Amino acid sequence: MIIPLSIAVLVTGGVYLLLQRGMVRIIFGLALISHAANLMLLLAGVSAWRGEPLPDRVDPALATDPLPHAFVLTAIVIAFAVTVLMLALAVIGHNDDTKRMPATGEERAT
Amino acid sequence: MTLVWTLVVCVLAVLASFPLTRVLGRNAGWPLAVIYLAAVGAFWPAATAVMGGEVVTWSRPWVAELGLDLSLRADGIGLVFVMIALVIGAVVLAYSTAYLKPGxxxxxYLYLAVFTVSMVGLVLADDLILLFLCWELTSLASFLLIARSGFSGEGASMRTLLITFLGGLTLLAAVGIMVAATGTTGLQEAMAHPVWDERPGLTTGVAVLVLLSAFTKSAQFPFHVWLPDAMAAATPVSAYLHAAAVVKAGIFLLLRFSPLFHDVPAWNVALVTVGLFTCALGGWFALRKTDLKKLMAYSTVSQLGLIVAAIGVGTEYAITAAVLHVIAHALFKSGLFMMVGVVDHATGTRDVRRLPELRRAMPLAFWTTVLGCASMAGVPPLLGFVSKESILTGLLETPGPAWTGWAAFVGAVLASVLTFSYSAKIVFHGFVDGRGQDRWPEDAPLHATPPAMGIFAALPILAGVPLALVVGVLDVPLDRALAAARPDVEPETHLALWHGVNVELVASMLIIAAGVAVILARRRLLPALEPRTPGPDGAAVIEALTAPVARAGMQLALLVRADSPTRHVAPVVVLLALVLGGGSLGLLLTGRVADQHPGLDRWSDGVALVVILLGVAGVCISQSRLAAVVSLSAVGIGITVQIFALGGPDVGLTQLLVEALTVLMIMLVLQKLPLRFGRSPRWGQRTALALAVSAGAAAGLGAFVLTGRRERSEIAEYYLTQGPEITHGYNVVNTILVEFRALDTLGELTVLGMAGAAMVAVLSTVRDRYLDPPPASDRSFVEDPQIPLRGPGTAAERAVHEAWGNAVPMQLLVRVTAPLLVLISFILFWRGHNSPGGGFIAALVGSAIVALFYLASARDQQVGPARAPMILIGSGVALAILTGLGGLVVEGSFLAPVSRDVGWTYLTSALLFDLGVYAAVLGLVMEAFNLLGATGGREGTRERADESVEGELSGPMDATRGETPRELADRALALAAAHAAGVPDGPDPRGKGRVGRGTTYLAHGVRPGNLGDGRDR
Incomplete structure (x- = not known):
C-alpha cells in the first residue's frame, strides 16, 4: 500500500514537469517517471519477500524475486543514458526556457 | 544451380559497384558490363537446356514454417527476358561510361545493378511471393533511378512510385487470392490448380488484378502517364529501364499468366482494347512532341500497347508475335534512346525546333537512327517489319465474332500509320530538316561524340539488322517462350521475311504509303500538330487527384498540430488515466482481484515515501534550478532506500551511483543555463496539475490493484534454487544479467553505446557558433553572473578567477582516491558473480574516477585521450558480441557462457561479457563529461565532438558532418579568395560561417594541425 503511494507521487510530479516548458524540467520529469516505472517493476516481484537474492547467505525461501531486480538494474542504466543524451540536446544553444527554437546551423538549399 | 549463379553474379555487380566506382569513377561501367556478361555466361547452361526443350528449376526451403520455397525456374519466357535484361544492360553500362559526367x-551504377538483380529475379521466380517481392524491387529501383536525377526527378519519381505501387498493390491482392484459393505459393502449381476452372468468377477477378498490375508497369492507358514523366531520368536509365527492362516487366507478367488467363474473355477484351487504344494514343502524343526523348517515351507507350493487344488475343501465333516484338522493340528502342543521348550530347538540346541539320555533321548517327526508326516503323527488311506483320496477323485471330478480328486489325493499322509518322519525324526533324538551323549560332560547334557512346548506342540497332535476315534462328527460342505461355498447344513457329502476298503485306504497304505521304507533307503537317502551349499532362492529372487528399491530410494534421507540449502529452495521459485507473477501479469494485498477500509493507517504505514526497514537491515547486537538482537527488536517495528495503543490493548500489553521476551531469549543463526556470504560461499550470494528479492517481491505483496479489513466481524459484548450480555464481541478479538474459543486457549496452554515439553525431552536425552562440547574435543569451569583487591582487579575486588554487585540494584528493577507486572497481567487478557487484556497478565506480579527474582539473580540458570514449564504447559492444559468438561456436547458442574450472577458481566467459558492459558504460560517462563539460572558450563542445571521431584537433572544424562536397568546395574557394586578397582566415563573405582550417581539412584531407599554428582561435 505504501509503495503504490510512492509511485502515485512520482508519476504526479513527473507528468507535471513533463508538461512544463524547458528541456531541463522535462528531463527531470522523465527521471521521476522512470523511478516510478522501476518501482512498479519491483512490485511485480511481490514485496512480501524481501531477502537478498544471494542463496549462499540468505534462505532462498525468503529471498525476493531476482528477475524484476535484473530488469530494473538494466532500466536504471538505460534511463541514465537517455538522461545524458537529452541533457546534451538541452545544451545546444542558450535557448532553454525560451520561445525560440534552437538554430541547427543547417541552411536551406538554394 | 546455374540459375542461382546467375543471380549471385548479378548481386556481385551490386556489391562491386561500391569499390569500382570509387576507383574508376564513371568508367566503372566497363567492369560492370563484364560482370553482366559473366552473368550471361552463368546463365548459358540453363539457356541451352531451355533451348533444348527442358525446363530448369531450382528450389530450396525459404520459410519452412509457412511452407515457402525459394524457387527459380527458367523457361522460354524467362530466357528471353533474362537475355534482354543482361545483354541490353551490359550495352547500356558501356554506353554510360561515356555519357555520364566524370565522377x-x-x-x-548501384541502383542499376540493384534493378538488374530484381528484374532477373522477377523473370526467374517460380514462387508467387518471390515474384511479388522482385516486382516491388523493380519499382523501387526504377524510382531511385529517376529520383537521383536531381530536382526535375523529384516530382516525376514520386508520380512513378505512386502508379507502380498501385500496381504492386493489385499484384499483392492477386497473389494473395491465388495463394488463398490454391493453397500453394508455387507459381506453376497455382496456375495448374483446378480451382480456376471451377470458379470462373474468381478467375476473372484475379485476371483483372494481374492485368491492372501489368498496365501500371507497362504504361498502358490510363497509367501511361508515368513513362513520359520518367524521362527526367538520365538517358542510359531510359534506354535500359524505359525501353528494355522495367516496362517489359508488365509484358512479362502478362505472358507469365497467359497459360491461366488466355481464354478468360475479360482478359482478351481488356488487353486488346486497352492495348490498341494505348497504341493509338501513344502514337498521337508522340507525333505532337518536340522533345525527342518525350517522343521516344510516348512511342514506347504506343509499342507496348501493340504488344499488350497481341498478348490479349492469346492465340499461339499472336503470342509468338508479341514475344518477337518484345525482342525487336528492346533492340531498336534502347538504341534509339541512346541515339537521342548522342544528339543531346552533341548539340545540348533534344528539341527538334532548336536542332540544326545534323545529317552531314553526324552521318553515322544519322544512318543508325534511320535504321532504328525504319525498324520501328515496320519497313522491310528489318526485324520490326517481321514482328509488326506477325502482330497484325495475330490480331486477325482476336477471339469473338469475326468483325472483332478485323476491327483490331484496322485499329492496329491506323496506329501503325502514326508509328510511321513519328518515326519519320525523328529522322527528318531530328537530322534532315534542321528546323533550328536559322537560330543556331554560327560559331557553336557540335560536341564530338566519344567513340564508346556512339558505338554502344548503335550496337542494339545494328544487331537487329542481320537478325531480320536470318529471323529463322529465333524460331526455337520463340517456340520455347510460346510453350511457356501456352503449354497446351504444339509450337511450330516459322518466321520469315517473305510470306507471299497476303492481307498483312497489303496493310504494310498501305501503312508505308501513308507514311511517305506524311513525310512529303511533313514541313507543314507536323509543326501544325505541335501544341503551342503545353496542355495539361499526366502530371497535372495526378496532381489534381492527389492534391485534395494532401489538403485533407493537412486539415487533419491541424487538429493535432501544436507547439505546446501539453496538447501532445495530454491525450496520452488522459487515456492512461482512463484505461489504467478506470480499469483498476473497476476490477477492485467488482471484486475480481485476489486478496492482497499479507506482509507487503514495512515501516522503511514509509520513510522512503516521505523522502520521495518532499523531493518531488521540491522539484516541482522550486524556481531555482539548483534547488530542483538537489530535490531531484533527494528523490533518488529515497528510491535507493526503497530498493535496498526491497532486498536489492545490486540495484540499490547501481541506483546510488547513477544518481550521483546524474547529478554531476546536470550540474555540468546547469553552468550554461540561467539560474532560475522561466515562468510557465499561467493557463497551463492548472491543466498540467489536473493531468498530473489524474495520471498519478491512476498509476498508484494500478500498482495497488495489480500487484502483490499472488505467490512468488515459478521463475523466481527456478533462478534461486537452480541458478547457482547452473552458473556457479551465487549473485542471482548478476547471473541473470550476464548469463540467463544476456541478450537483454547486450541490447542495453548497445543502447548505452548508441546514446554516446548519438551525442557525438548531433553535436558535431551543429555549427560551433550555433552550439555556443556568442552574446551579440543570440537574444536569449544569459550573461555570467557578475559578482562584485575586490580589486585585482586580493585573495577574493584570485579565488574566483584563478581556478588553479581552487583545484589543488581536489587534485591531492584524486591522488589518493583514484588508486583506491580503481581497486574497489576491480574488486566489485571480480566478485560480481557471487556477491553484489558486477560490470555495471564496477563501471559506475570507474566513472567516478573520470568525474574526479574532471572536477580536479584547473583547465578546461577533456578527460582521457581524444578518441577514448568512442573506442571504449565500440570495443565494449564488440567484446560483448564476440563473447556471444564464442558461445555460439563452443556451446551452440549465442551468448551462452563458456565456463571452465581451472582449479583455484571457476572462469567463465560471462566475465568477458561483463567487461564489455564495463567498457561501454565507462565510455558513455567519459563522453558525457567531455561533451557536457566543455565550457566553450578555446575548446568548445563542437571540438570535443569532432575529436571523438577525428582524434586530436587544434581547433573546431568549420565544416559540419553531413555537408555536401559542393558546399565544402564553395567554402574552400572562398578561403582561397580570402587568402589571395591578403585577408587571413576571416569571415566567409557570404556569412555562411567561418572559413578556416577545418574546411581545408575536409576539402583536401589535410589535418588542421599540419597547417601551421593553430593558436589564433
Missing part, C-alpha cells in the same frame, strides 16, 4: 556516379 563517381555511385548511385547510378
Amino acid at each position: 563517381r556516379n555511385l548511385t547510378f
Whole structure:
C-alpha cells in the first residue's frame, strides 16, 4: 500500500514537469517517471519477500524475486543514458526556457 | 544451380559497384558490363537446356514454417527476358561510361545493378511471393533511378512510385487470392490448380488484378502517364529501364499468366482494347512532341500497347508475335534512346525546333537512327517489319465474332500509320530538316561524340539488322517462350521475311504509303500538330487527384498540430488515466482481484515515501534550478532506500551511483543555463496539475490493484534454487544479467553505446557558433553572473578567477582516491558473480574516477585521450558480441557462457561479457563529461565532438558532418579568395560561417594541425 503511494507521487510530479516548458524540467520529469516505472517493476516481484537474492547467505525461501531486480538494474542504466543524451540536446544553444527554437546551423538549399 | 549463379553474379555487380566506382569513377561501367556478361555466361547452361526443350528449376526451403520455397525456374519466357535484361544492360553500362559526367556516379551504377538483380529475379521466380517481392524491387529501383536525377526527378519519381505501387498493390491482392484459393505459393502449381476452372468468377477477378498490375508497369492507358514523366531520368536509365527492362516487366507478367488467363474473355477484351487504344494514343502524343526523348517515351507507350493487344488475343501465333516484338522493340528502342543521348550530347538540346541539320555533321548517327526508326516503323527488311506483320496477323485471330478480328486489325493499322509518322519525324526533324538551323549560332560547334557512346548506342540497332535476315534462328527460342505461355498447344513457329502476298503485306504497304505521304507533307503537317502551349499532362492529372487528399491530410494534421507540449502529452495521459485507473477501479469494485498477500509493507517504505514526497514537491515547486537538482537527488536517495528495503543490493548500489553521476551531469549543463526556470504560461499550470494528479492517481491505483496479489513466481524459484548450480555464481541478479538474459543486457549496452554515439553525431552536425552562440547574435543569451569583487591582487579575486588554487585540494584528493577507486572497481567487478557487484556497478565506480579527474582539473580540458570514449564504447559492444559468438561456436547458442574450472577458481566467459558492459558504460560517462563539460572558450563542445571521431584537433572544424562536397568546395574557394586578397582566415563573405582550417581539412584531407599554428582561435 505504501509503495503504490510512492509511485502515485512520482508519476504526479513527473507528468507535471513533463508538461512544463524547458528541456531541463522535462528531463527531470522523465527521471521521476522512470523511478516510478522501476518501482512498479519491483512490485511485480511481490514485496512480501524481501531477502537478498544471494542463496549462499540468505534462505532462498525468503529471498525476493531476482528477475524484476535484473530488469530494473538494466532500466536504471538505460534511463541514465537517455538522461545524458537529452541533457546534451538541452545544451545546444542558450535557448532553454525560451520561445525560440534552437538554430541547427543547417541552411536551406538554394 | 546455374540459375542461382546467375543471380549471385548479378548481386556481385551490386556489391562491386561500391569499390569500382570509387576507383574508376564513371568508367566503372566497363567492369560492370563484364560482370553482366559473366552473368550471361552463368546463365548459358540453363539457356541451352531451355533451348533444348527442358525446363530448369531450382528450389530450396525459404520459410519452412509457412511452407515457402525459394524457387527459380527458367523457361522460354524467362530466357528471353533474362537475355534482354543482361545483354541490353551490359550495352547500356558501356554506353554510360561515356555519357555520364566524370565522377563517381555511385548511385547510378548501384541502383542499376540493384534493378538488374530484381528484374532477373522477377523473370526467374517460380514462387508467387518471390515474384511479388522482385516486382516491388523493380519499382523501387526504377524510382531511385529517376529520383537521383536531381530536382526535375523529384516530382516525376514520386508520380512513378505512386502508379507502380498501385500496381504492386493489385499484384499483392492477386497473389494473395491465388495463394488463398490454391493453397500453394508455387507459381506453376497455382496456375495448374483446378480451382480456376471451377470458379470462373474468381478467375476473372484475379485476371483483372494481374492485368491492372501489368498496365501500371507497362504504361498502358490510363497509367501511361508515368513513362513520359520518367524521362527526367538520365538517358542510359531510359534506354535500359524505359525501353528494355522495367516496362517489359508488365509484358512479362502478362505472358507469365497467359497459360491461366488466355481464354478468360475479360482478359482478351481488356488487353486488346486497352492495348490498341494505348497504341493509338501513344502514337498521337508522340507525333505532337518536340522533345525527342518525350517522343521516344510516348512511342514506347504506343509499342507496348501493340504488344499488350497481341498478348490479349492469346492465340499461339499472336503470342509468338508479341514475344518477337518484345525482342525487336528492346533492340531498336534502347538504341534509339541512346541515339537521342548522342544528339543531346552533341548539340545540348533534344528539341527538334532548336536542332540544326545534323545529317552531314553526324552521318553515322544519322544512318543508325534511320535504321532504328525504319525498324520501328515496320519497313522491310528489318526485324520490326517481321514482328509488326506477325502482330497484325495475330490480331486477325482476336477471339469473338469475326468483325472483332478485323476491327483490331484496322485499329492496329491506323496506329501503325502514326508509328510511321513519328518515326519519320525523328529522322527528318531530328537530322534532315534542321528546323533550328536559322537560330543556331554560327560559331557553336557540335560536341564530338566519344567513340564508346556512339558505338554502344548503335550496337542494339545494328544487331537487329542481320537478325531480320536470318529471323529463322529465333524460331526455337520463340517456340520455347510460346510453350511457356501456352503449354497446351504444339509450337511450330516459322518466321520469315517473305510470306507471299497476303492481307498483312497489303496493310504494310498501305501503312508505308501513308507514311511517305506524311513525310512529303511533313514541313507543314507536323509543326501544325505541335501544341503551342503545353496542355495539361499526366502530371497535372495526378496532381489534381492527389492534391485534395494532401489538403485533407493537412486539415487533419491541424487538429493535432501544436507547439505546446501539453496538447501532445495530454491525450496520452488522459487515456492512461482512463484505461489504467478506470480499469483498476473497476476490477477492485467488482471484486475480481485476489486478496492482497499479507506482509507487503514495512515501516522503511514509509520513510522512503516521505523522502520521495518532499523531493518531488521540491522539484516541482522550486524556481531555482539548483534547488530542483538537489530535490531531484533527494528523490533518488529515497528510491535507493526503497530498493535496498526491497532486498536489492545490486540495484540499490547501481541506483546510488547513477544518481550521483546524474547529478554531476546536470550540474555540468546547469553552468550554461540561467539560474532560475522561466515562468510557465499561467493557463497551463492548472491543466498540467489536473493531468498530473489524474495520471498519478491512476498509476498508484494500478500498482495497488495489480500487484502483490499472488505467490512468488515459478521463475523466481527456478533462478534461486537452480541458478547457482547452473552458473556457479551465487549473485542471482548478476547471473541473470550476464548469463540467463544476456541478450537483454547486450541490447542495453548497445543502447548505452548508441546514446554516446548519438551525442557525438548531433553535436558535431551543429555549427560551433550555433552550439555556443556568442552574446551579440543570440537574444536569449544569459550573461555570467557578475559578482562584485575586490580589486585585482586580493585573495577574493584570485579565488574566483584563478581556478588553479581552487583545484589543488581536489587534485591531492584524486591522488589518493583514484588508486583506491580503481581497486574497489576491480574488486566489485571480480566478485560480481557471487556477491553484489558486477560490470555495471564496477563501471559506475570507474566513472567516478573520470568525474574526479574532471572536477580536479584547473583547465578546461577533456578527460582521457581524444578518441577514448568512442573506442571504449565500440570495443565494449564488440567484446560483448564476440563473447556471444564464442558461445555460439563452443556451446551452440549465442551468448551462452563458456565456463571452465581451472582449479583455484571457476572462469567463465560471462566475465568477458561483463567487461564489455564495463567498457561501454565507462565510455558513455567519459563522453558525457567531455561533451557536457566543455565550457566553450578555446575548446568548445563542437571540438570535443569532432575529436571523438577525428582524434586530436587544434581547433573546431568549420565544416559540419553531413555537408555536401559542393558546399565544402564553395567554402574552400572562398578561403582561397580570402587568402589571395591578403585577408587571413576571416569571415566567409557570404556569412555562411567561418572559413578556416577545418574546411581545408575536409576539402583536401589535410589535418588542421599540419597547417601551421593553430593558436589564433
